[in-house]
Amino acid sequence: MQFTPHTRIRRSPFFEATVSAGAAGFTTYNHMLLPAGYGDPEGEYWRLRRGVSMWDVAAQRQVELRGPDAGKLAQILAPRDLSRCAAGQGKYVALCNHAGALINDPIALKLDDDTYWFSIADSNILFWARAIAAERRLDAAVTEPDVSPLAVQGPQAAEVIAALFGEWTRGMKYFHFRRADLDRMPLLLARSGWSKQGGFEIYLLDRAHGMRLWNTVAEAGAAWDIAAGSPNANERIESGLLSWGGDTDDATNPFEVRLGKFVDLDFDGADEVVGIDALRRIRRDGPARHQLGVILDGDAPAPPHPLWYDITVDGRKVGDMTCGIWSYRLARNIGFGLVARDMTAGMRVEVVKGDARIGATLTVLPFA
Amino acid sequence: MQFTPHTRIRRSPFFEATVSAGAAGFTTYNHMLLPAGYGDPEGEYWRLRRGVSMWDVAAQRQVELRGPDAGKLAQILAPRDLSRCAAGQGKYVALCNHAGALINDPIALKLDDDTYWFSIADSNILFWARAIAAERRLDAAVTEPDVSPLAVQGPQAAEVIAALFGEWTRGMKYFHFRRADLDRMPLLLARSGWSKQGGFEIYLLDRAHGMRLWNTVAEAGAAWDIAAGSPNANERIESGLLSWGGDTDDATNPFEVRLGKFVDLDFDGADEVVGIDALRRIRRDGPARHQLGVILDGDAPAPPHPLWYDITVDGRKVGDMTCGIWSYRLARNIGFGLVARDMTAGMRVEVVKGDARIGATLTVLPFA
Numbered sequence: 016m017q018f019t020p021h022t023r024i025r026r027s028p029f030f031e032a033t034v035s036a037g038a039a040g041f042t043t044y045n046h047m048l049l050p051a052g053y054g055d056p057e058g059e060y061w062r063l064r065r066g067v068s069m070w071d072v073a074a075q076r077q078v079e080l081r082g083p084d085a086g087k088l089a090q091i092l093a094p095r096d097l098s099r100c101a102a103g104q105g106k107y108v109a110l111c112n113h114a115g116a117l118i119n120d121p122i123a124l125k126l127d128d129d130t131y132w133f134s135i136a137d138s139n140i141l142f143w144a145r146a147i148a149a150e151r152r153l154d155a156a157v158t159e160p161d162v163s164p165l166a167v168q169g170p171q172a173a174e175v176i177a178a179l180f181g182e183w184t185r186g187m188k189y190f191h192f193r194r195a196d197l198d199r200m201p202l203l204l205a206r207s208g209w210s211k212q213g214g215f216e217i218y219l220l221d222r223a224h225g226m227r228l229w230n231t232v233a234e235a236g237a238a239w240d241i242a243a244g245s246p247n248a249n250e251r252i253e254s255g256l257l258s259w260g261g262d263t264d265d266a267t268n269p270f271e272v273r274l275g276k277f278v279d280l281d282f283d284g285a286d287e288v289v290g291i292d293a294l295r296r297i298r299r300d301g302p303a304r305h306q307l308g309v310i311l312d313g314d315a316p317a318p319p320h321p322l323w324y325d326i327t328v329d330g331r332k333v334g335d336m337t338c339g340i341w342s343y344r345l346a347r348n349i350g351f352g353l354v355a356r357d358m359t360a361g362m363r364v365e366v367v368k369g370d371a372r373i374g375a376t377l378t379v380l381p382f383a
Numbered sequence: 384m385q386f387t388p389h390t391r392i393r394r395s396p397f398f399e400a401t402v403s404a405g406a407a408g409f410t411t412y413n414h415m416l417l418p419a420g421y422g423d424p425e426g427e428y429w430r431l432r433r434g435v436s437m438w439d440v441a442a443q444r445q446v447e448l449r450g451p452d453a454g455k456l457a458q459i460l461a462p463r464d465l466s467r468c469a470a471g472q473g474k475y476v477a478l479c480n481h482a483g484a485l486i487n488d489p490i491a492l493k494l495d496d497d498t499y500w501f502s503i504a505d506s507n508i509l510f511w512a513r514a515i516a517a518e519r520r521l522d523a524a525v526t527e528p529d530v531s532p533l534a535v536q537g538p539q540a541a542e543v544i545a546a547l548f549g550e551w552t553r554g555m556k557y558f559h560f561r562r563a564d565l566d567r568m569p570l571l572l573a574r575s576g577w578s579k580q581g582g583f584e585i586y587l588l589d590r591a592h593g594m595r596l597w598n599t600v601a602e603a604g605a606a607w608d609i610a611a612g613s614p615n616a617n618e619r620i621e622s623g624l625l626s627w628g629g630d631t632d633d634a635t636n637p638f639e640v641r642l643g644k645f646v647d648l649d650f651d652g653a654d655e656v657v658g659i660d661a662l663r664r665i666r667r668d669g670p671a672r673h674q675l676g677v678i679l680d681g682d683a684p685a686p687p688h689p690l691w692y693d694i695t696v697d698g699r700k701v702g703d704m705t706c707g708i709w710s711y712r713l714a715r716n717i718g719f720g721l722v723a724r725d726m727t728a729g730m731r732v733e734v735v736k737g738d739a740r741i742g743a744t745l746t747v748l749p750f751a
Contacts, residue, residue, distance in 0.1 A: 023629040052387060141633075
C-alpha cells in the first residue's frame with residue numbers, strides 16, 4: 016500500500032538515515048513516520064534475538080511536564096505510586112481515563128523534581144495532560160520537547176553502548192537513565208526499549224544531530240554487525256509486549272491486558288489520580304476480559320494481521336484476536352487474544368478470518 | 384513510500400471499495416486509512432471543479448456528546464456562540480486549548496438538545512472532550528459512534544444527491560443535515576464537505592453497509608460521470624481551506640489562520656469556554672502571525688510539499704510555508720504561508736528548500 020506524504024505526518028530526525036539504510040515500509044505513530052521494516056523480516060528478527068539492532072523510534076514522543084506541580088501532575092495522571100521514583104529513574108505506567116480505560120502505556124521518566132517525561136505510545140497525551148493540568152489549575156507546563164529516541168536492542172546492545180559511552184553503562188539498571196554526551200551531541204542514555212532482548216534507548220535532545228547520531232551508532236556497532244531494524248512484531252508478540260491501540264480498544268482497562276502489577280490504588284494521594292474510582296471498582300469486581308496467547312493450528316506462515324479477528328467457541332464470540340504473526344522461534348502463527356475471563360489457557364477456540372475458521376489453542380503470555 | 388499495515392491503523396467501511404476503485408495512495412487520519420488519490424491528480428482535480436467526485440472520508444470521525452449536559456459541554460469546548468444552533472444545523476468551530484491554541488476545527492452538528500457531534504480533523508478530541516467533561520463533572524457521555532462520512536463533492540453533486548434522495552435536497556442550506564434513508568441504510572445527509580465546489584456528506588450510521596452505500600452512490604452518479612476522488616490538496620489550497628496539523632503548529636491560534644470570524648468571545652456563558660481568557664488576550668493584542676497565500680516564481684510544476692519550508696526576507700526568517708501544490712487553475716506553484724504579521728500581500732519573499740531559494744510573492748487567501 017502506497018503512503019502519500021503530508022505535512023500533518025512528521026519526519027523523524029533519523030528519516031533520511033533510515034531511507035538510506037533501506038527502510039522498506041513505514042507506519043505512522045504519533046503523527047510521525049516510523050520505519051516498520053527493512054525488507055528482511057526474518058533476518059531482522061534473528062539479529063534482534065542474537066545480535067544487536069538499531070531502531071528509529073523518534074515517533075515515541077515525549078510529553079514533558081515542567082514546573083512546581085510537575086510531580087503532582089505526573090502522579091494525578093498515572094495510577095502508580097511515583098513517590099519513591101528517583102531522578103534518573105523511569106517507571107512503566109498505565110495512564111487511564113476517568114472510566115479506568117487505558118489511554119497510553121508510557122515510561123514515566125523523572126528528570127528532576129520539577130521535570131517529568133512520558134515516553135508515549137501512539138495516542139495524544141499532550142492534549143490530555145494539558146486538559147487535566149489546566150482544569151486542576153496546576154502550575155506545570157506541558158509540552159512536546161525536541162527529543163528523539165534511537166533504540167539499540169538485542170543481547171549485544173550492551174557491547175555497542177559500552178564502546179560508545181564507556182564501561183559504566185554495563186551497570187545501568189533497567190529503566191534508569193542519565194545525561195550523556197557523545198561527540199558533543201546532547202543526549203540522555205536509558206536502559207530500556209520495546210523488546211525483551213535487552214538494550215538501551217539514546218534520547219537525542221537536538222534533532223539537528225539526527226544523521227550524525229545514527230552514523231556514530233552504526234559505526235561503533237559495525238564490529239557487532241549492527242544493522243537497522245524496527246520495533247519487531249514477531250519478537251514483541253512472542254515476548255508478550257502490549258501494543259496500545261493495536262491490542263486495546265476504547266474500553267480496555269489495565270487489568271485486562273496484564274498491566275495490573277503496574278497499577279497502585281492505595282497509596283498516599285491516590286484519591287486524586289484520574290480514574291482511581293473506576294480502577295478500584297474493576298479490581299474489586301475483576302475485569303470482564305483478559306489477555307491470553309493464541310496459537311493457531313498449522314505450521315505454514317500466514318501474513319501479519321492488519322485487523323482484529325473474532326475468536327469463537329461453538330460459533331459464539333468469546334473475544335478478539337488483536338494481533339498475529341509468524342513466530343520464527345515457535346514455527347507457529349501466534350497472537351494475542353482479548354477474551355472473556357472464563358476463557359483459560361489450554362482451551363480450544365476458532366479464529367474467524369472472513370470465511371475461514373482456523374482452530375487454535377489459548378495459552379499463557381508470554382509464549383513459552 | 385510503502386505503508387505497513389497494523390491493527391492500530393483502522394480501515395474505513397469503504398476501504399475495500401476504494402481499493403477496487405484504484406486507490407493509489409493512502410494517508411492516515413485519526414488512526415484510520417484515508418485514500419489520498421487514485422493515480423490521476425489532474426483528472427481528479429478537474430472532476431471536482433467541473434463535475435462530481437465521491438470521497439471516502441470515514442476518517443473524519445465523529446465525537447459524540449450525549450446526555451443532559453451535552454449542549455453545555457459543546458459550548459465549553461467551542462469558542463463560538465452555539466445558543467441559536469438548531470437541531471439539524473452544523474457550525475464550523477475552532478476548538479482551542481486553555482492557551483488559545485487551535486486543537487481541531489470540526490463541524491459541530493446539533494442532533495438534538497442532548498446530542499452533539501464534532502466531525503473532526505486529525506487530532507484526538509475524544510480524549511480531550513472526555514477530560515473536560517469529567518473534570519467539570521458534566522453529565523455527558525463522550526464516545527466515537529459508528530459513523531462514517533462519504534462525501535459527494537463538485538458542482539454536479541446536487542444532481543447526484545437529488546437522484547438518490549429526492550428533489551428536496553436541492554433546498555438544503557449549507558451545514559444543515561437531516562436523517563435520511565436510502566434502501567434501508569441508516570444515514571444522515573448533510574450539505575457540507577471539505578471543498579469549495581459545493582456538495583454533500585452522507586454520514587453512514589452502520590459500517591456494515593459501507594460497500595453497498597459506495598456502490599449505490601457510484602451507480603446513481605454514473606450519469607454524471609462520478610468517480611472516486613479524495614480530499615483534494617490542489618483545490619483546497621486554491622480555495623484557502625485549512626488543514627489542521629498541516630498548516631498549524633502547537634501554538635497556532637484561530638486568529639492566525641483566518642478563523643477569527645468563527646470565534647465568539649462575548650456571549651452569555653462565554654466565561655466557561657476553554658481558552659476564552661487567552662483568546663480575548665490574543666484578540667486584544669493581535670496575533671503574532673497570520674496566514675497568506677504564497678505564489679512561487681516559475682511555471683514548472685513542483686512536487687507536493689511534504690515538509691514546512693522557511694520563508695525568508697534578506698535571509699531573515701519571517702515565517703513558514705506550510706503546504707504547497709501545483710495549481711492547475713493558476714498554472715503556478717502555490718501554498719500557504721504562516722508569516723509574521725508585518726508581512727503583507729504583495730511582498731516579495733524567498734522560500735528555502737534545502738539549498739534552493741525560490742523567489743515568491745505573498746497574496747491574500749483564497750487565491751484569486
